[in-house]
Amino acid sequence: MTVQTVIESGAVIEAPLNKLKKSPKNARRTPHSEAAIEALAGSIAAKGLLQALVVEPEVGEDGQPTGFWWVTIGEGRRLALLLRAKRKDIRKTEPVRCVVDLINDAHEISLDENVTRSDMHPADQFEAFRRLAEERGLSAEDIGARFGVSAQVVRQRLRLGAVSPRLMAVYREGGLALDQLMAFAVSEDHGRQEQVFDQLAFNRSAGAIRRAMTEAKVPASDRRAMFVGAEAYGEAGGSILRDLFTEDGGGWFEDVGLLDRLVTEKLEAIAAEVREREGWKWAVASLDYPHGHGLRRVYPHAVERSEEERARIAALAEEYDALVSRWEAVEELPPEVEARFQEIDAALEAFGEASAYDPEEVARGGVFVILGHDGQARIERGLIRPEDEPPVAEAEADGEPTAGEDADGEGAYGAGDDPGAGSAEPDDEEALAPLSERLVLDLTAYRTVGLRDAVAGDPTLALTALVHALALKAFYPPYDQASCVEVKLVSAYLDGHAPGVGDSPAGRRIAERHAAWAARLPRAASEAWDVVLALGSGELLELLAHCVSLGVSAVRSPLDRKPEAWNHADRLASAAGLDMTTTWSPTAERYLARVTKPRILEAVREAKGEDAAEQLLAGTGWLPPLLRTAPASPVAVEAAA
Numbered sequence: 001m002t003v004q005t006v007i008e009s010g011a012v013i014e015a016p017l018n019k020l021k022k023s024p025k026n027a028r029r030t031p032h033s034e035a036a037i038e039a040l041a042g043s044i045a046a047k048g049l050l051q052a053l054v055v056e057p058e059v060g061e062d063g064q065p066t067g068f069w070w071v072t073i074g075e076g077r078r079l080a081l082l083l084r085a086k087r088k089d090i091r092k093t094e095p096v097r098c099v100v101d102l103i104n105d106a107h108e109i110s111l112d113e114n115v116t117r118s119d120m121h122p123a124d125q126f127e128a129f130r131r132l133a134e135e136r137g138l139s140a141e142d143i144g145a146r147f148g149v150s151a152q153v154v155r156q157r158l159r160l161g162a163v164s165p166r167l168m169a170v171y172r173e174g175g176l177a178l179d180q181l182m183a184f185a186v187s188e189d190h191g192r193q194e195q196v197f198d199q200l201a202f203n204r205s206a207g208a209i210r211r212a213m214t215e216a217k218v219p220a221s222d223r224r225a226m227f228v229g230a231e232a233y234g235e236a237g238g239s240i241l242r243d244l245f246t247e248d249g250g251g252w253f254e255d256v257g258l259l260d261r262l263v264t265e266k267l268e269a270i271a272a273e274v275r276e277r278e279g280w281k282w283a284v285a286s287l288d289y290p291h292g293h294g295l296r297r298v299y300p301h302a303v304e305r306s307e308e309e310r311a312r313i314a315a316l317a318e319e320y321d322a323l324v325s326r327w328e329a330v331e332e333l334p335p336e337v338e339a340r341f342q343e344i345d346a347a348l349e350a351f352g353e354a355s356a357y358d359p360e361e362v363a364r365g366g367v368f369v370i371l372g373h374d375g376q377a378r379i380e381r382g383l384i385r386p387e388d389e390p391p392v393a394e395a396e397a398d399g400e401p402t403a404g405e406d407a408d409g410e411g412a413y414g415a416g417d418d419p420g421a422g423s424a425e426p427d428d429e430e431a432l433a434p435l436s437e438r439l440v441l442d443l444t445a446y447r448t449v450g451l452r453d454a455v456a457g458d459p460t461l462a463l464t465a466l467v468h469a470l471a472l473k474a475f476y477p478p479y480d481q482a483s484c485v486e487v488k489l490v491s492a493y494l495d496g497h498a499p500g501v502g503d504s505p506a507g508r509r510i511a512e513r514h515a516a517w518a519a520r521l522p523r524a525a526s527e528a529w530d531v532v533l534a535l536g537s538g539e540l541l542e543l544l545a546h547c548v549s550l551g552v553s554a555v556r557s558p559l560d561r562k563p564e565a566w567n568h569a570d571r572l573a574s575a576a577g578l579d580m581t582t583t584w585s586p587t588a589e590r591y592l593a594r595v596t597k598p599r600i601l602e603a604v605r606e607a608k609g610e611d612a613a614e615q616l617l618a619g620t621g622w623l624p625p626l627l628r629t630a631p632a633s634p635v636a637v638e639a640a641a
Contacts, residue, residue, distance in 0.1 A: 013099075013100060017090070022078070025110060037083055038149075039149055041080040043080075046145065046147075049077065052097045054073035122160075127168075164190040185245070187241060223371055223500075241253075263287065274379055279362050283369060284367075285370075287371050289495070291496075295385055297382055298382040302355050360390075366385070463544070464535075473489040492553045504583045517546060574629055
């Protein structure tokens with residue numbers, strides 16, 4: 001005969017964990033989140049079960065207790081205990097303290113448990129976490145383990161708990177939202193927090209607050225920070241401010257003076273190394289390219305090789321290509337083939353670079369080592385200072401035209417000593433008298449009109465003369481008057497309007513194209529005509545396109561309003577099928593952080609933050625209206641066809 005133990009309502013019992021069940025009368029239908037169960041498990045592990053479960057006995061069909069208990073209040077704690085048992089932290093039969101309730105309706109008290117209570121204000125929670133760290137010396141990892149949350153979450157709450165008491169009071173009263181408080185908490189400087197709070201009286205969006213809190217610091221995405229690196233900056237004693245609440249891209253470098261010094265030292269070290277290794281006369285480190293320096297630029301040219309060397313190089317290249325074609329499908333090359341590849345590479349490398357600077361120009365010239373907007377050092381070679389230019393006599397020996405002398409070294413007025421000298425004898429002083437300036441003007445005017453008429457009858461020659469004139473402007477600025485075709489080419493300095501535009505994909509393509517043509521053109525301006533004249537029609541058009549492109553300007557400056565030119569830029573873009581997505585993307589720095597609220601992206605920016613907006617737009621090809629290209633007109637399409 002089994003004796004049943006009578007348990008009264010309100011009794012405290014210890015029921016085995018494996019005898020506890022979720023009550024079907026539990027009012028909570030939405031399951032507990034994994035994070036919530038994890039937090040409860042951590043709390044119980046550190047402090048034990050602080051609040052007993054409320055249960056009622058399960059009754060079988062015969063009306064008798066089955067030995068199991070329905071958990072009316074405390075289902076989350078039951079799940080947390082089961083999680084600990086699963087991890088072998090406790091036994092499956094671990095005794096659990098419970099209070100038996102046989103009087104109240106199970107569904108009602110379950111609802112009451114979840115409804116009639118007030119959650120702690122987040123501000124109280126933040127400050128309580130801070131007290132645990134300050135008064136008990138607990139680390140973020142220790143606190144996280146005791147509350148079942150990650151150390152990162154603890155660090156966030158500690159940072160929020162360290163916000164200025166004045167701002168915390170405003171937050172308690174509802175004057176600040178949590179995302180605004182998190183933006184202020186990017187820095188622990190109470191004075192700066194309160195200063196920004198007062199300054200942004202009319203625009204306290206989280207993005208505006210975060211920008212103001214970090215405006216005197218350097219973001220890790222800045223070219224200077226990327227160039228130096230967080231590790232070197234930290235070793236030098238610099239500190240990095242991290243935003244614990246958003247993806248901060250590496251934070252902000254706080255010591256701007258230290259960072260600038262490290263940048264300068266690193267650039268100067270690179271400049272010294274380049275000068276020593278390559279033999280330039282001088283090397284200067286500069287954060288930005290010093291435009292307007294008045295220096296002449298020279299470029300490397302193809303190295304002259306003997307017929308035997310050219311044949312040997314061609315044979316090695318042909319053998320290399322043949323080996324690649326034969327073995328490209330094989331993952332692991334035979335040792336002898338691998339060895340042959342290495343031999344060919346070594347043989348080709350022994351010939352040196354295909355193009356090089358003239359040793360005399362290296363001895364006179366120098367380099368600028370500047371910091372590109374991608375955070376990489378950029379070396380600009382071949383700059384000649386005016387004081388380092390060769391003497392006039394040396395320039396004449398090199399074939400450069402000088403005042404009163406043309407490219408052939410003859411008198412400016414033709415063969416002989418003077419225009420009109422004819423075949424007169426040297427002792428005939430009257431015959432040797434120079435022509436008057438007025439007569440020279442008259443004669444050369446007739447020569448000009450005749451030349452114009454002749455050029456007009458030869459379109460190919462006209463194109464060649466145009467390309468030659470433009471090439472002189474683009475590649476030989478000091479000698480850009482060595483053409484009788486008067487063409488004006490002005491290339492606007494775009495980095496002054498948009499820092500870093502020269503490092504954009506389009507900017508890099510232009511620089512590479514310019515360097516390639518500079519390597520093909522002769523060093524002396526006087527020799528450029530023969531080279532341009534010898535170009536095929538296709539190459540001539542390519543050089544023309546490059547030179548003309550340097551003069552294109554679609555910049556809309558309020559100081560230089562040219563509405564008709566702007567309209568033409570739009571039509572030119574349509575005709576070219578310009579796709580700006582290949583050279584521009586909507587980052588926070590370039591666009592999102594610089595537009596006003598009425599702009600279409602403001603809603604995304606306020607809801608998700610600028611960084612989130614940038615991520616959402618990345619890869620979509622979205623462009624602001626000013627950068628969009630209208631379809632080409634039917635007339636232009638037909639003309640192009």
